[in-house]
Amino acid sequence: MFSRFAKKSSTLTPAVSRLFSSANAVRQARQTSSEIGWNNPYPEHEFFVGKTNGFLPREDPLIKLPEQFKEMETILEEMPLNPVAGGKGLLYHGTFGDAVHQRLPLYDVANITDQRLLSALFRDYTYLASAYLLEPCDINHRANNDYGLGRQTLVKNIAVPLDIIAKKINAKPFMEYAMSYSLYNYKKIDPSKPAEFDNLQLIRGFSKCVDEHGFILVHVDMVQHSGNLCASALNALDAVKRNDRPAFNKAIQSYFDSLLIINTAMETMWKRSDPGKYISFRTYIMGTKNQPMFPNGVVYEGCADTSPRSYRGESGANDSMVPLSDNLFELSSSMPNNPLTSVLRDFRTYRPANHHAFLDYVENEAKNVGVLEYASKDSVSSAIMLRNLDQIRDFRHRHWTFTVEYIIKNSDHPTATGGSPIVTWLPNQLKSVLKAIEKVSLAINMEDLDLSMQDIVHNIRRRAVAQERALERQVSTLQEDRFKNQDAYAK
Numbered sequence: 355m356f357s358r359f360a361k362k363s364s365t366l367t368p369a370v371s372r373l374f375s376s377a378n379a380v381r382q383a384r385q386t387s388s389e390i391g392w393n394n395p396y397p398e399h400e401f402f403v404g405k406t407n408g409f410l411p412r413e414d415p416l417i418k419l420p421e422q423f424k425e426m427e428t429i430l431e432e433m434p435l436n437p438v439a440g441g442k443g444l445l446y447h448g449t450f451g452d453a454v455h456q457r458l459p460l461y462d463v464a465n466i467t468d469q470r471l472l473s474a475l476f477r478d479y480t481y482l483a484s485a486y487l488l489e490p491c492d493i494n495h496r497a498n499n500d501y502g503l504g505r506q507t508l509v510k511n512i513a514v515p516l517d518i519i520a521k522k523i524n525a526k527p528f529m530e531y532a533m534s535y536s537l538y539n540y541k542k543i544d545p546s547k548p549a550e551f552d553n554l555q556l557i558r559g560f561s562k563c564v565d566e567h568g569f570i571l572v573h574v575d576m577v578q579h580s581g582n583l584c585a586s587a588l589n590a591l592d593a594v595k596r597n598d599r600p601a602f603n604k605a606i607q608s609y610f611d612s613l614l615i616i617n618t619a620m621e622t623m624w625k626r627s628d629p630g631k632y633i634s635f636r637t638y639i640m641g642t643k644n645q646p647m648f649p650n651g652v653v654y655e656g657c658a659d660t661s662p663r664s665y666r667g668e669s670g671a672n673d674s675m676v677p678l679s680d681n682l683f684e685l686s687s688s689m690p691n692n693p694l695t696s697v698l699r700d701f702r703t704y705r706p707a708n709h710h711a712f713l714d715y716v717e718n719e720a721k722n723v724g725v726l727e728y729a730s731k732d733s734v735s736s737a738i739m740l741r742n743l744d745q746i747r748d749f750r751h752r753h754w755t756f757t758v759e760y761i762i763k764n765s766d767h768p769t770a771t772g773g774s775p776i777v778t779w780l781p782n783q784l785k786s787v788l789k790a791i792e793k794v795s796l797a798i799n800m801e802d803l804d805l806s807m808q809d810i811v812h813n814i815r816r817r818a819v820a821q822e823r824a825l826e827r828q829v830s831t832l833q834e835d836r837f838k839n840q841d842a843y844a845k
């Protein structure tokens with residue numbers, strides 16, 4: 355199959371449509387470690403990295419809380435700015451905090467062991483916590499475009515159960531991308547069908563407007579294709595260990611095919627979530643770390659530890675597909691040694707425990723077996739690897755464009771929801787990929803490749819060089835002009 359990239363081969367077009375249909379296979383509910391060739395250290399957790407579900411939970415999320423949590427369920431339904439039942443919700447009127455004080459019982463969750471229920475409770479308590487802490491900021495922001503201060507103490511009927519549940523599922527007690535906001539927050543309209551955008555609805559929301567729906571569910575729509583990323587990464591590592599060149603090329607080609615599908619799904623963001631509306635629901639996914647709204651962190655009332663705590667906010671930076679790609683192709687170790695890269699490492703700790711362990715496993719294995727070096731010994735392998743790097747570039751470049759269009763054009767706030775400096779952090783990683791592309795492409799012996807593949811390599815390199823120049827200019831203008839003190843937030 356991969357001789358098609360060598361001289362005298364014919365077609366180069368990836369069979370994207372075929373892959374779309376094979377990726378549509380319905381996810382199995384439960385998988386065991388023996389099926390995936392990698393041991394999840396927390397096999398009981400709902401987030402169990404596998405070749406079928408990838409980074410999605412092993413079972414679709416629990417939609418509704420059991421009867422014993424009726425009051426909590428009702429508050430969550432009344433909470434959004436635009437509740438499903440119609441009219442305006444508690445957050446819109448600024449009465450959410452009062453509802454929590456007056457109506458939310460202090461539930462005893464100490465004896466709950468059911469993993470699906472624990473995951474649903476974690477999602478729901480983190481939604482309550484962020485709504486509670488950030489309600490004053492949203493009110494302020496709607497009135498005068500400034501966030502002001504959030505609530506500095508998390509009330510005990512949220513803080514105590516949240517702290518207990520977080521410990522049970524090895525999470526930090528704060529809203530997180532996979533375990534709360536996005537990947538544990540979808541329900542399928544037809545449960546027998548895949549987690550594709552048109553088959554998805556939100557469970558919880560802060561706004562429940564169509565743009566929040568689109569923003570969150572495009573992430574899920576992309577991650578539904580991550581099973582093949584995990585499988586191909588493991589196959590690639592295995593092939594290097596066995597020195598099986600055709601198997602290695604097949605694995606990284608398959609990885610590339612999936613990245614292409616994922617990037618195609620990402621592109622749909624433009625039509626599914628209006629860039630002009632993002633700021634209206636973004637306030638509630640801000641964190642308590644590196645944010646002026648919480649200068650001294652937040653006290654968790656009634657918990658054993660009442661010293662102020664700070665957590666990064668919800669962010670796609672906690673998605674595991676790009677970090678997996680960085681690790682497999684050894685980009686992580688070539689990132690510059692600077693405070694911005696330390697932020698990237700810190701983000702790694704905000705994700706399901708099995709995701710974190712899988713990323714570490716792939717990072718270490720890729721280094722141990724030498725994926726980069728192995729690829730560089732063969733021009734066809736190098737060219738396929740370059741195409742993968744180009745897909746990582748494509749992701750990061752589109753993503754930077756999202757950040758400019760959805761955020762920077764509409765807000766002067768210096769930090770992103772995850773607490774990273776808004777203008778310098780994303781370019782730090784994008785620049786690293788652009789540099790890696792230049793390096794890898796220059797080392798390829800073009801004479802070993804057919805003409806169309808030579809063309810692909812040339813184009814990838816040309817685009818990378820041009821994008822690097824444009825990025826440098828854009829970032830310095832933004833720093834000189836509106837975002838002067840970005841270094842202060844790189845921690």
Ligand code: HEM
Binds near residue numbers: 673779783
């Ligand atoms: C309108 C769309 C989006 C906007 C405005 C946006 C914004 C941002 C921002 C500002 C960051 C910086 C980190 C922080 O929060 O402190 C970030 C990081 C990140 N986001 Fe998004 N995001 C969008 C969509 C997505 C989607 C659909 C994904 C898919 C999984 C995603 C994945 C990521 C990743 C992987 C990072 C880390 C980037 C890196 O390692 O270089 N984002 N996002």
